[in-house]
Amino acid sequence: MAAGTTSPARLATLIALPIAVIVGIASFWLLGGFRGTGSTRPRPQSTAPVAMSAPSLAPAQATACRGLVTRLPGALRDRPRRPVTAGTDQNAAYGDPPITLACGVPPASVPQTADVYVLSGVCWYPQPGNGGTVWTTADREPAVRVTVPASYSAPGQWVIEFSGPVAATLSRTATAPAGCQPPTPSSS
Structure with a gap:
């Protein structure tokens, strides 16, 4: 070559x-x-029961909570509903880590200067705790508590998913904080 x-x-x-x-x-x-x-690939989510307590409720509260739980969705966005260890008529859980809802909890003690949020007609009072944010209704009877783990961004966007069923099922209290009052119609 x-x-x-x-x-x-x-x-x-x-x-x-x-x-x-x-x-x-x-x-x-x-x-x-x-x-x-x-990566945006979804990781497997647990389907195991979520540990929750179930305190005894007065008959009227039990009836109201049962009505609420039956109206809750089968999933929150892509987070499927999971079984709970106690209180299936008053508790619900979604996703992994679980977002939990408990109906019939003690009412929140809302300071006068606290921030409250009216989300789709329901007044929620958020507080940090339990490794995330604990949101409690401030204008409903019985009170409802939703715990959103810290790993979820924009916790209020998850809580708003519960506002429709709460508003449709539970009565407004007469003692709601000032920031929770519905706007009064203006006269023209």
Whole structure:
């Protein structure tokens, strides 16, 4: 062979090697190899029962809570409803880690200067606690508590999912904090 000419085998290798590397990188990428910790692939969620307590309720509270629990959705967005260990007529849980709802809890003691949020017609009082945010209705009887773990961003957006069933089922209290009062119609 003359100097400067390439054998057919060497030429085939020079062409095939870059193509093989490109195909390998593309395959790795398509199979999710570059996604790292920010992956959007859903992780398996637990379906085990969630430990919750079930204090005794007065008959009227028990009836109201049972009505609420029957109106709750089967899932919160992509978080399926999970069984609870106690109080199936007053408690519910969703997702992993679980977002929990307990009906018939003691009413929240809302300071006059506290922030309250009216979400779809229901007044909620949020407080940090239990590794997340605990939201308690401030204008309903019986009171409802929703606990949203810290791993969920925008906890109020999860709580609002419960406002419709709460508003449709539970009566408004006469002693709601000032920030919870519905707006009065203006006269023109």
